[in-house]
Amino acid sequence: MFLINCPYCGERDQSEFSAGGEAHIIRPKQPTELSDDQWAEFLFMRKNIKGVQLERWNHAHGCRKWFNMVRDTSNDKIHAVYKMGEKPPIK
Amino acid sequence: MLNYNSPINDQKEYSEIRITEVEPIIKLNLRGKKRDFMTKIGKELSIIPPSDPNTSSGNEKFNILWLSPDEWILYSNDKSDLNNTNFLEEKLFNEVSKSKIGSITNVSDHWTMLNIKGKNTFDLLSTGCPFNFNDFKNTKGAVAQTLVNHIDVIIHNKDLNNLNLFVRRSFANHLWSWLNDSSRFF
Amino acid sequence: MSKNLRITNDKFIDQTSRISFKFDGKTLYGFKGDTLASALLANNIHLVGRSFKYHRPRGIMTCGSEEPNAIVQVGNDASMTEPNTRATEIELYEGLVASSQNCWPSVNFDVGAVNNFFSPLIPAAFYYKTFMWPASFWEKYEYFIRKSAGLGRSPTEPDKDFYDHRYLHCDVLVIGGGISGIIAAKTAAQNNLNTVLIDDKNKLGGTTLFQQNECFKINNTYSSEWLKKEIESLNLLQNLTIKTRTTLAAYHSYNYLLARENLTDHLSLSEKQNKVRQRLWKIRAKKVIISTGAMERPLIFNNNDRPGIILSSSIKKYIDYFGVKCGQKLSLFTNNDSAYETAVSLNKSGVTVNSVIDIRDKTDSLIVRQAERLGIKIYWKHTVVNTSGYKRINSIDIMKLSDDGNEVVGKKFSEDCDCLGISGGWTPRVHLFTQSGGKLKFKDKDNVFLPDKSELEQISIGSCNGDFELDSIIKNSVESINKFLNINNNDYKNLEIVCSKELDKKNIWLLPSDKPLGKTKPFLDFQNDSTASDVKLALREGFKSIEHVKRYTTTGMGTDQGKLSNMHALGIIAETAGVKMGELGTTTFRPPYTPLTFGTIVGRNVGEFFDIIRKTPIHDWHEENKAEFENVGQWKRAWYYPKKNESMHEAVQRESKAARDSAGMLDASTLGKIDIQGSDASEFLNRVYTNAWSKLEIGKCRYGLMLNEDGMVYDDGVTTRLGENHYIMTTTTGGAANVLSKLEDYLQTEWPELDVYLTSVTDQYATVSICGPNSKKILSKVIPDLDLSDKEFPHMSFKNASINNVKCRVMRISFTGEHSYEINIQSSYGKSVWEKCFEAGKEFNITPYGTETMHLLRAEKGFIITGQDTDGTMTPVDLQMDWIISKKKYDFIGKRSLYRSDTIRDDRKQLVGLITDDPKEVLEEGAQIVSETNKQPVEMLGHVTSSYFSPNLNKSIALAVVKNGKKLKGHKMFVPMKNKTINVTITDTVFLDKDNKRLNA
């Protein structure tokens, strides 16, 4: 069970959060201009790295805000959390 | 006449724990990001919504609890009649929502408020709540949104070993039974 | 107590309070403070079980949680019995009933023991190899294996005991209350840190607590006396919480730990009543100090498993702590100094010690000299090559070791004994450290794995960190604690410590015998009956990884996780394979450290608290009116309201007919409701729904379909425009939370520029839905001043109204195809309004209906239920709902996916109606649909999603998804069932009132 530092509420138990997959996948502004392959790239392709990964998390049972996390999937260490719209802090 | 039915309408005492359903009181959900929103609320209620996380502000009549950077819940200290709710809701709705600086939503019946009191209050919560109350319990006015027995709650620290706990109405009955069941062992 | 095996010892055992208990049906006596094991030993009972594979007699071997043999069943009540508990950990109480496991019909005469005579035929992986073929025979084998394997009995009735859970947050958690743990806890608490100290025993102090030997002194008193004063001083510390009888079960990342506190297991049957039996502590600690000590290893030699063979340190605890002699005539067999402490203790208590057999060359430490002074015979450089005695050891064979230790030399001689103490050195308890993800290092000198690197805020101190001498334990512990807590505690700096130091070490993982290995039984894993020969066989057969050897031989896979002799297994593997132990590594220790009962894991989430229950504000009325309930997500929804003797089918037919003939009413309060405000509210709806919203007039309602980005239908519902920038959205009951979360996600991450605020109001409103041709008349009685004319209040519109001065919102919308209204009123008045409508409707035979009738009525109209008729693979086009996709909107969630090459295929599965040839035949939901019956394999074209007998049409109707279904209208299909094939025809999805006349009836 992680202890996650919500950028708004502070340290909370993992049970208050839900995970939302890979971060920084921006929804295309003009989907109609895209080929099937380009759209599929946005829709389906996710990295799922062993190692340091950027992820989206939601403080679902707290402030309900989405934020990003730098997490090492090999040892579950959370290196940093940062707000939506912010650049990932360098590891 | 329509009958008013609250989900619990009861009070129970255990060893150093007293649990009571408090109703009816006004509860409004406030949302806004703009500075105008803060000023307007402050002007209307003489309380500014707190901008520090996990805190509250209040006066004799009302409390405003921080829920998120753009969301607060307001509740009244006194039990009050329906007309007051309507009046306050309408007034704020006109000032805020219609002026496009935020939103005002009546959640008086969405949330059920329980008061838990007594020396064993925090031990009772620790039977099903992962939140760390070590600092919270000594901080009057502190606010926590967390889970108790997997149910979402908002907890407002009123005083030493005296807190108000908000739970969504449909869960209130279940949480009430669960809290009572837990209290047997104190 | 036949033989006098008790000595006077009142320090820890209350010899004035006698306790009676039953073991294997026999009434026995012990004293308060005994464990089941110490009481059995005092009664001269060693034989307590049979081994797993060979059913060899086995006795108590240890005094703690690592016990592999003395695994007993406690309690004899169908609901209270608990298998696989360790006799060494059960505190004796009045009325305790325990029995041996893994033996049938009794521990003294066991049928399975024939396995022992055939044991050369049962090598490693015997079960895997033999019972694999033919597969169909497995059922038969399994029956016999299970019966004779007997891993205890499970309770057959629900557990009557109470269990609960507590969360605990602390600055420092100290695990283990031995000498180093006590120093750590005291130091932390004195420095204003909120500290918790836990220990699995009922008293703090570890082994030092009963160390009364001149060779171990602190400040001129016995180390035990010094420690007692330290323990007493803990009581004065405000910041310290001490939990005894508490076992640390699991150590997870982020210093999240689970500990099981035993609250009533030591109490008499009457004292246990109405108390929480065990509590699971969920601990979040800023810092963790592990001081779990070390455990003694056995020695691996021929027939090292007989009852009466006990770890030497356990014999010491039984005599020094419990006052119990494990025998009258003992021999000790060792490779290190600690057996001499046992020899001295026994000698002082008047027990005959035959000899100490030591594999080392003569050594000369303080404790060895003390033993020699007491006249104890020592055989240096000797080994035990065999033992005798079937149900209890009665003699040992001894031989001299060769210089290299690989073989025995000289003449074999015997020594009679009724108990053999064995000591193979010490293994630091690093289990918790490895559970937490820590990496180990191997220390060649001591042949131990020690904590190395950890990512967490933790340290290991004392013997679990490899310190085995009293002075270094204290000195190094204090140093590490100071550094870890960043403090400077000098309290322990000037202690005057005397202790015997071990001068010589020698380790032989597998001791030689005068017989070849194949003819001997040197047991490694006592619980799972695997021997050194099994491990060697596995290596010969080509297994290299220790994890594979472990599984192949089952070494270390018992309930004790092979705590005792894991190291020997690794040692033998390393030696045989010719690699260094440090390179070989170890197997993984997994939580829990000792087994937990299911009751403890589940806590209070049983019975009515098994799952969360949500109730609507009208719930009590449904209950009073005998509704049957259906679970929809966490909600309890009224399913149908059976009248006297009515079956579900009859009730649903009656309800469905009444709703169309006159009037019905439904509690729709569970639908998700989201209040939407903000100047971009309309634009927001345009983006999340497939249809257009900007032109919806204030006061009008519209049905919307929400897709995922992949184009598949996600949720649906009616949204009403309450004001210029104000909407209220309804979602499905089950989808409410997910829809809100998804919409918040888009607002926060993709469209932060939109001025929109969402607030859940699901629980704020009760929703009473009235439908049927008489609904208008009924509503006009409830709200007389509301103009209900079609012109003023047409279908798909809403009005603000009030009932007895309570404001409410009335929507004219319909999920049944009937003329109908939904009254939304604040929840506290929901039940009252429901009753008012029911009263007003009585003259029209208004009939409350539940979810089943609602499903039937909407199916007659071909309205979908997301999640029933859709399954995450249906686009709106597949549902034949092309009309709801706006052609004008540039974008909405999922739009682009609607013209991917896959989603525009013609032959996708599409929603259709089905009519059975026999109108009485009702299809089964989920049944497969095929176009021909005599081809094999037959192609599954689709399946039935909804199916009912419609009382209004007097025939069976169904919705289904069928490949290319749109084009197959009118085609005959088949639904093959187990005993018959049902003929069906594909139709339109709307079965009733195709031109929607009833909406305005």
Ligand SMILES: [Zn+2]
């Ligand atoms: Zn938060």
